[in-house]
Amino acid sequence: MIDLLIAGGTLADGTGAAPRRADVAVTGGRVARIGDLAGCPAARTMDASGHVVAPGFVDVHTHSDLTLLSAPEARSAVRQGITTVVVGNCGLGVTPAAGDDGEALRAAAGYLDLDPAVRWDWTDMPGYLAALDAARPAVNVAALVAHTPLRAAAVGFGDRPAGAAALDRMRGLLGDALAAGAAGVSTGLVYAPACYAREDELEALGRTAAAHGRLFAWHVRDYADGLLDSVRQALRVAAATGCRTQISHLVAVGRRNHGSVARALELIDAARAAGLDVGFDIYPYLAGNAPLSQLLPAWAQEGGERAMRARLTDRAVRARVRDGWRDMPNSWDDIVVGGRAVTALAADAGTDPPDLALDLVAEHGNAVQMVAGGRSERDLADALAHPAGVIGSDGQALDPAGPTGRGTPHPRSYGCFPRLFAEYVRPGRLGLAEAVRKCTSAPAERAGLAGRGVLKPGAHADIVVFDPARIVDRATFAAPQRYPDGIRAVIVGGRAVVEDGAHGDARPGEILRVP
Template sequence: MQATVDLVVRGGTVFDGTGANGREMDVAIHQGRVVQIAARITDRGTEEIDARGLAVAPGFIDIHSHGDSSLREDPRAESAIRQGVTTIVVGADGSSRFTGDAGDSYAEWATRTAGYKASVNVASMIGLGTVRGKVIGEVDRKATAAELTRMTAMVARAVEQGACGASTGLEYTPGAFASRDELIALCKPLAAPRLPYATHMRNEDDELLEAIDESIAVARGAGCPLQISHLKMQGTRNWPKFESSIARIGAARAAGMDAWFDVYPYVAYATGLTNLFPVWARDGGTPAFLARLDSAATAQRIRTEALGKVELIGGWDNVQISRVSAAEDRDAEGKRLGAWAKARGVDPYEGAVGLLKRNRADVGMLGFAMSEENLDRLLAHEFGMVCSDGGAFAIDGPTRRGSPHPRGAGTFPRVLGRYVRERKALSLASAINRMTARPASRVHLKDRGVLAPRMAGDVVVFDPATVADTATFANPFQYPVGIRAVVVNGRVTIRDGQHLAAAGQVLRAT
């Protein structure tokens, strides 16, 4: 019988992404689109996938990804696509690869990124920290009226061209120097298209509740939706703030705000080592920060505040070095800072300062500070969705470097294996909804996230009985198991462990 469609996925349990229970169905895809879903499709496919005994779902959408950082080097995006992720939403934490300014627009970024021919679809927010850095620089001062007008126009231009929201990283510079009024002004272009303000809040530990209040105030002032990025309660003494955090978000929703959050399924976060040091010390950029570490006027105050942050997360052995830039410090990668410093015979704080100096402050770290019980509740909560907050890397080639957070290779299978199958924190249908339809709707990718006729042909086929992450903090360069096939825009990209195609597109919010 002659093939009449490009691909048929046969006999799997189809979860359409809406949260509905799975049904045994066939899925036909032609010219990049789903054309039929039925109990039995008689058309033959040029290619067919036997999905009997397996789950079939929309391709996973990572609503908070840093996978764009390596696409030019390695467009395969192996650690993302092998999780079943077919779309990454980048421009997170206030940092995007375009400013929205003339000559550096979203449209120009989209053209450049399309040229990489990536294996995953890519959509991007505009980073408000990047915008501030372009217009004001790394200094802690109020924006002038003219600067505010220019920055707001940059955001508006990006949104008009297809950016799917705006993000902040308020624990990072220069975003940390933005006032609430500045953030409200820059988010106003999001109001009419109903695109989200996605915020890495100003604080995620002792001042968590105040930071949530500020986030709500910004979204309310701008009249736009709110997306709280990677919600967490950091540090043992802050773990009991789960209920108060959710209550604040719930109250905002009850008052009419379109407010949600995302979360990754790990008890450790990833950031720069500079994040252990006070924001005020980083005013003026790296040279000024490094000078203050030695200045008689500031060194002791910096030390006191940094040690307080380390104590909050449980000590230096809860800090793991993930990345350095100086060859002489490669031995630190993957090591707990306390143990590494002890082996070198140095005080841990002095060891950290030495790393920052030798690497010009370019040092990555993981911090082990969150509660597994809170993760259960966050992942299952009706206001939440799943993100990785991770990069894209591979077990071979130029992106195998350092000791990255395993979330970059394991997030989505980890939710399905550990939190659905083992811990039973949420159902399989609910987990899939948090990875597909919810994030697609959030950033206005209106032909993604749901398996239905006329929707994009992004599909993942996996085994619910075996799907699991294998990447660990000790060995992050390991791909998950149980992901049988991944289809991007109608092309089979991953099948039985083989990477076969690159069919990703740059997506625009609609």
């Protein structure tokens, strides 16, 4: 007797193979058999006629580090078919941390910190993973080690190079976290204090990741005028260290930089042809989401959030920042806070957009989130079609009825993966099998998550069942907290978490420790 028989569906197994009619039998949290299983005795049968049966989506790029502790049901993630998430991206993370450094680190990670009731009482990766274990999330979770806490622990929040002792300290902390099962390391070279890292520091992280066979994920130094030079830096470090490299959310910011993604892809192709293991992730939207403080130059962020906020009350400092903003790649009309353009907010406040932005960061620090547009549809299409690209939402697992559901988050937290199928697969711009591969086995492979992202006998029974004619994202920038349509069921470890539009009580996710 098998536990669950998913019968009559079209199997897209995650490998990129052509979809085919097949039943899927699940027993003990694993895929037991695949094929024509008519008449096979099962404790329960799910009729998947007219639906695609695929591996659960593996979201390789998320910022759910703390939201999973506040809302372990992971509602906005599971409802769009996600069964596995990778946290710790963009160099923004929550460990290692201790004492006063922990308080400063929590402020630096304000973008992640949506629920002040979440206790932050771990000091290292084993402690953080234990906190995730105790929360019993509905999805599987793997963690990257973030550069920001590594540098804060070894160097502090100032703009100074890491000396030999500091580099040894970072390598040691990173090595300990990787030995504890972290999937890799990430950097975010626009965020303080990681933005102060020199290339020798990045190479030290890359060599440590390579020694453990783990991923190095890059939020590169500049996605606007300096995109190509920033990609070249990531590729130099990959060549120097041999580390598996992932460039995060490969986009070009600002209309004057449209077309730069194609040139970045040429650089990536050349690196791959030379034998480097390089990939990237992308989400199917023409606007991104980040802390508003990301717009500040590195010198204005020095010393941590408290120092940054105090600095922005100085008229001379504000004048210097404003002067630098005169040649921004985006206009203030393209930047939205709280669902409204900064230009409109400034008009209501009787001030101008730069002063409004500075006031917001001075008052609220890194917690202010912006949505920034001005991107190219052609750039996005080029990235989505590239074989080295995978889908990563860059979002968070949110609960619209809880503390993490306040405000106006980017709609990708609710609809990233359904949007890919509605906007790119259904119109024929991307094939079904390839789209499923980009959402499943390919990101799992990038993160080193063996046995995830494929449906074959013996694989983990993480499964999404969706209607290819109805799947659609309903979340918008104006109303982001809406679940998608067309997702019939989401199964994690053989247990249904979502079925027929209802989110159940099961929280069967595992904390994935990479061996």
